Amino acid sequence: MIKIEKRDLSSNNFAKGLYKLLSFLIGLAMSTVLLKLLSVDITQFFIELYQDSLGSKYAVSETLLKATPLIICSIGVSLAFKMKLWNIGSEGQLYMGALASTIVALYIETDSSFIMLSSMILASFLLGGLWSGFAAILKSKLNVNEIIVTLLMNYIAILLVDYLVYGPLKDPAGFNFPYTKQFPDVALLSTFFNTRLHYGVIIAVILLVIYYIIIEKSIWGYEIRVIGSNPNAAKYSGINIDINIFMVMFLSGGISALAGFSEVSGVIHRLQHSISPGYGYTAIIIAWLSNQNYLGILFSSIFMAILFIAGDTLQLNYQLPISLVNAFQGIILFMLLISDFFMNHKISIKWRKND
């Protein structure tokens, strides 16, 4: 008979990494088979993908450009995740961050780029934080499930932005397209040498360092982890759980909102309908995939960015739908979920009965 026992590999990072890598490769192999079935020349495709994502300075800059919002959102989601809080609302918080930055950019008049950009950052951080903080208050005061509330608030945020770009904030000279006026120059993040890559990537790296310090090096980070793994122990040792739920969720939403700031200020230069192809949702995956480890977040985000680029390559060179990438993401995640089971359970087959 087959016997399944739980086991704890959480201390064995090497084995865990190996399992993840292996299942990841299997997922990738399955995706390759799917491509092969579509009669895509695999070698040729990988050469093209390499050229488009890593092969030149411009290609690398495009990969990092797409990785930027992913890294920022993933940090936000991971922070909450460390406390076993599910912030499914990263996408909506991104939109709120973009909205706050836009209002500041369009209505505050200043010649100082520093004042402009820092007010945009502050505004988006606060609005995003309040947006998710609302879910935290409902969670701690009324025990309302945060997964559901943050999910619902995504729609509200996206519809709110749509309402504004189709209505009050619509550019009067925009031929009725759903976007706002272009931002003034002081509200734009500068770019690096003739690429589209902008200073948002620096913000992402700084946030990653802050995240590392908070989680790994600070007493507060320790408290967060204790609450996450054993809320009762945390309560008895005098940690105020309610305040921590609020602070962590506030920070989580505020950080995700900075991705919205970075996108509108660095890439799109205005607010418009549909500013994110689901960065906030992909961030949930990255947070889970990386085990909320800072290096894991970095590499998973870059990998997901390369997948997004693979979609562009498949669309441009092979006339395949761009959402094929979603199928690859799905397949790889399925494999990782399977590997999780083998990681956390010991399976032994015994031939004798009644043993």
Next chain:
Amino acid sequence: MIEIIIDTTIRAGTPIFFATLGAILMEKSGIINLGIEGLMLIGALSGFFFTYSSGNPYIGFLMAAIVTSLVGTIHGVLTIYLRGNQIVSGLALTMFGTGVTALFGKNMVGETIIGLDRMPVIFLKSIPYLGVLFKQDIIVYFSIVLLILIHLFLHKTSVGLNLRTVGENPYAADNAGINVNMYRFITVFISSGIVGIGGAYLSVSYTPLWIENMTAGRGWIAVALVIFSSWDVRKALLGSYLFGGIAANQLRLQAIGTNISVQLLQMLPYIFTIIVLILSSFRGEKNSSSQPESLGLPYDREDRI
């Protein structure tokens, strides 16, 4: 005019209603599924494809249910038997469904099929204003029958009681001799099929066309509607028609002269759902809350106390 609005509301609400029914059933057994959007797309494409190739919409609906059930078992196996994270698995399912249907549906874009005939009920169809309720196609009638069946099943049969126990307290259910995993797995299988019918209604009857990513968020609305209706299939019907009606009648609402923007109208049900959540939490202790107690948690016998 009123007749047209009611008719549009029903036809736009029906796909969402099927999806919500499936989602409620799954959640009643303790499985949360964020893959509804992906499953609806699978249903929409397979429904359209089999209607197109057989020329018979009923075969289309049947195959949509079967194919979607099979795809839904991925979520079942991963979360029930392999105890995987339900949130991650659901998101993965949505991604998978979006990608796979975009790929395999490429050749179906622009093709046309003959959708479902309407089946007016004699006498009832001539009731003023409300007669339109009885001039629908068979799938709409089926959705109402399904509503009644699921409601009776959950609240009047012992198997339904077992299912609810599995969702509330799988450990107690196991002690009482109920096969928790089997209950959950069969529920996920059947419910996925119901979601698939919703998707197929969209592509075979409502439009009838296949367009990439044609569900356009209806699956996510269904996930929200489960909470809106506090896991009650009767309220789910109301919610589905409300959501579907607002979205489908927005142009008409504006034509009548309402000055409120479409987006703000669409926002209302979500805001209302959050208010419902807050109010129901005021009502009191755990027992009165309608959310299945073990929703989202994997069941592992070893954890039994």
